[in-house]
Amino acid sequence: MASSSSDEAFTGKSNQDWWPERLSLEILDQNGQKSDPLEADFDYGEAFQELDLEAVKENIEAVLTEPQDWWPADYEHYGPLMIRMAWHSAGTYRAYDGRGGAAGARQRFAPLNSWPDNANLDKARRLLWPVKRQYGRNLSWSDLIVLAGNVAVESMGFPTYGFAGGREDDFDTDKSVNWGPENELETQNRFERPGEIQKGLGASVMGLIYVNPEGPNGQPDPEASAKNIRQTFSRMAMNDKQTAALIAGGHTFGKVHGKDDPEEVLGPEPEAAPIENMGLGWQNDAAVEDGEVTTSGIEGPWTRSPTEWDMGYVNNLLDYEWEPEKGPGGAWQWTPEDGELEDSAPDALDDGERVTPMMLTTDVALKKDPDYREIMETFQENPMEFGMAFAKAWYKLTHRDMGPPERFLGPEVPDETMVWQDPLPDAEYELVGDEAVAQLKEAVLETDLTRAQLVKTAWASASTYRDSDKRGGANGARIRLNPQRGWEVNEPEKLETVLETYERVQAEFNESRGEVQVSLADLIVLGGSAAIEEAAADAGYDVEVPFEPGRTDATAEQTDADSFEALKPEIDGFRNYVPDGVDRPAEELLIDKADLLNLTPDEMTALVGGMRTLGATYGDREYGVLTDQPEALTNDFFVNLLSMETNWKPSTEDQVFEGYDRDTGDLKWKATRADLIFGSHSRLRSLAEVYAAEDGEKKLVEDFVDTWTKVMQADRFDLK
Structure with a gap:
């Protein structure tokens, strides 16, 4: 993503190029610049309140179950893709400085739009374009992305805890965010000492939302992975229970894609893609021709019912023993020992074909780490507790960066105010004049x-x-x-x-x-x-x-x-x-x-x-x-x-x-x-x-x- 020499010859070097140690005021300049095309007096909150939210959700749900010729739908349902998009939009939030998160819909801009962890999420947003086009300025991309995740979860049988609108869109990347010191994606140079990520950063690897799903340094070490998980999620102000609920709940749906090695079959990311791709990256002819999507290099579903809310993930993880293997995409993943669960899940493209569920190293970490395991066993014994934990953790994940509850808009805002929303009492007295x-x-x-x-x-x-x-x-x-x-x-x-x-x-x-x-x-x-x-x-x-x-x-x-x-x-x-x-x-x-x-x-x-x-x-x-x-x-x-x-x-x-x-x-x-x-x-x-x-x-x-x-x-x- 660095400028080429030809770019510099055309545009000339900036002052920051000439004097890289020079103090930059760019992050303050963006606070005083109007970069959007909307009228100065446009009130997004008022515009959002005019929406018929139920009608919007119906339109989103129609998108989820209408496969398009230009992009395949696993299990004829785009829901899992939308969940991943919403999660990765909100999951950049960092408690340290409050930066990142879903507000602004910065996933549309570099560098986030071209992170390896966000591969093919450009397709999810493009699938939603008809909905965004219909509602225009009354529905921001920021709200639409989170709402699409909620609708996806609900469409697969899980009642969410609620949804709040009111996130305004940015029209450029946030220049104030320090994503890390590395010069190359999917590398790590951010550990101040073993196991301790540099202060202020949230993820353990450049270009990933949290941690390497194969395990630290690409090795299938669940115990070490658990340490990274705990650290990265805590930097998002999530405790162990919330962390376990989010991972287990999110991985109840969908699959990962790695029937091929992504380095061999994928074209460049959006920011490096040719102009005729119209903003889409990771070109993969096989995805369009036969539906064989490649994203992470890891292949397979977690459960036997990838588009239904159930206890499949929790039960599979705890009831079976898992061993590491190199999958077809060349990445480490885990398979059930002794051939158990073999061919027990449907194929994403052909329900007549059967495949074997898998687990990531980050999944097995929830079983190997004693504290996480205790939580997972409690979830297995109490499915209602698991459901409520996921509902509240998902709500926190997707709304954490919105601030106090008075900024939450819409008919689906929960009556309960959580402590992470920094609640305040009402003034039950006459104010001073x-x-x-x-x-x-x-x-x-x-x-x-x-x-x-x-x-x-x-x-x-x-x-x-x-x-x-x-x-x-x-x-x-x-x-x-x-x-x-x-x-x-x-x-x-x-x-x-x-x-x-x-x-x-x-x-x-x-x-x-x-x-x-x-x-x-x-x-x-x-x-x-x-x-x-x-x-x-x-x-x-x-x-x-x-x-x-x-x-x-x-x-x-x-x-x-x-x-x-x-x-x-x-x-x-x-x-x-x-x-x-x-x-x-x-x-x-x-x-x-x-x-x-x-x-x-x-x-x-x-x-x-x-x-x-x-x-x-x-x-x-x-x-x-x-x-x-x-x-x-x-x-x-x-x-x-x-x-x-x-x-x-x-x-x-x-x-x-x-x-x-x-x-x-x-x-x-x-x-x-x-x-x-x-x-x-x-x-x-x-x-x-x-x-x-x-x-x-x-x-x-x-x-x-x-x-x-x-x-x-x-x-x-x-x-x-």
């Missing part, structure tokens, strides 16, 4: 809390938001709950004092106002607003930070502490929190954090500059506070950063620099890489120069307030 807001601001400012404390606490609460999976944010005030309350970046001991003060202000106000109440979540955000308004006033600007009440306070029971640990920032360049031992430059992680907050380069720049002059730094350190009047909202950070009166030199501290007066040689400032990047990077410097100019301070104040408000309200889906 303008008069009460003014009173609360005054009460907060009269406490002993500094402006920096107020700003840092509001930021710590709201900046956990991730636009990737719509998790985190100020709503819920989970900063007062574990694990956030104990995160080092939040300075736990000082945070205790801040929270105690806020709780006292809240209690006094709520006791005095009767039906009008304020949540701690709202009060924390309001305190940050009050501090910013005072800081702007000290700089000579009369501003009002917009505030919308309505946040509520989550309980510990509504919070999955283990899952929320993934939201902990490795660094926070906005607070200049750069702990020892971080192996990536601070500016790279600053960009990553800004992208998760859905910021543009100019928004990130304004936010950093404002927070520095407010003194909102970790530990109240002087790093980046390039001003003689801290806690006033001025443009001093940019003025002093860009001044030629200062000579910057590396210090003995990692990623920290010292600025010396060129005339006297005296030490004037200290800063980190997350500061100096705004003077050294050509694009960021151009933005910093706007704010550093004599007429730039007013604009900085305005832009800072706008961006601050954007972050504070990022999770207010009730306002969108």
Whole structure:
């Protein structure tokens, strides 16, 4: 997938080609660009709600059972293919950064559309094109792909737990996702130590959704495979039971395809296919001529009834002994010992022919690993428990990246709200109005809390938001709950004092106002607003930070502490929190954090500059506070950063620099890489120069307030 020399000769080298170590702002640029052809005021949520979902499902089901001449249907049913498509769309989700998942339907774009693990899923999407064409913008590809998986499961006898729409489509690949360090597909160079996949990655092999189905390094080792399975599924926030249910439930349907070696019979993947293929890859004449599809190189069904929901997979796995063999496609797979189950399953193309079921190494792993086996035996003894476990795990898999339940749309949304959806209580009181807001601001400012404390606490609460999976944010005030309350970046001991003060202000106000109440979540955000308004006033600007009440306070029971640990920032360049031992430059992680907050380069720049002059730094350190009047909202950070009166030199501290007066040689400032990047990077410097100019301070104040408000309200889906 790399550019050829002829491509470079035609297009010329990019700046990133010339200087590969140059900090790229591309992931932030995509946050400010409109790349879709839809009207700016188009509301997909409203459009989706207008659909007759039952009619849509009927149209999808018709597709499933109408074989096409241009692509064969196993068992005259495309259902298993659709399940695989939906699973592989959603299965890229990673709890670490919330990226991946079904939203955006990024399976349509490189690199996902050309991963070996997604071979022939381009055919599944092409089969659905008539449905997509019929409903147009009212039904996104993102929703259609997941819905097709649900309809497929239901058409084969399994009642799903529900379906929610509301996923909007992307129209380009997500440039923020790091899929791994490898330069070649189906290779692995991502293990920091034996058995430990590099932090932030979900799969164990480049180009696969999870793990190698043949076993680690292509060897049939079930015990080692179980370790990889557990690690990759846990990075999707799935526990052992959910993992076992998903694998067992998914493999109850369909088959794998490997009557030939894929390297010998398949054409190039979609991104490398010739133009006349019209976006389809993996050309295989045998698939069209006689229905012999080749995909993975592994061949056979798992059960005797590949298009029916039953206990066949669980029973076959546990009731028979399996031995490894090389299948007809040259890949490792497992066959029943002593000829058991021989010719017990129908052939995919000719029901008169019989074949023998098989298992993957990843299947046998569920039997060999004692913890997984115990779960599988429980499923065998309690089929209803197995069915419910699969239903809920499938629902979680396909909806995990949608965020809070208020974003879930349609008549099939379950009444139950799961803890992984980060539920919030309703506000069963009257919200504060303008008069009460003014009173609360005054009460907060009269406490002993500094402006920096107020700003840092509001930021710590709201900046956990991730636009990737719509998790985190100020709503819920989970900063007062574990694990956030104990995160080092939040300075736990000082945070205790801040929270105690806020709780006292809240209690006094709520006791005095009767039906009008304020949540701690709202009060924390309001305190940050009050501090910013005072800081702007000290700089000579009369501003009002917009505030919308309505946040509520989550309980510990509504919070999955283990899952929320993934939201902990490795660094926070906005607070200049750069702990020892971080192996990536601070500016790279600053960009990553800004992208998760859905910021543009100019928004990130304004936010950093404002927070520095407010003194909102970790530990109240002087790093980046390039001003003689801290806690006033001025443009001093940019003025002093860009001044030629200062000579910057590396210090003995990692990623920290010292600025010396060129005339006297005296030490004037200290800063980190997350500061100096705004003077050294050509694009960021151009933005910093706007704010550093004599007429730039007013604009900085305005832009800072706008961006601050954007972050504070990022999770207010009730306002969108």
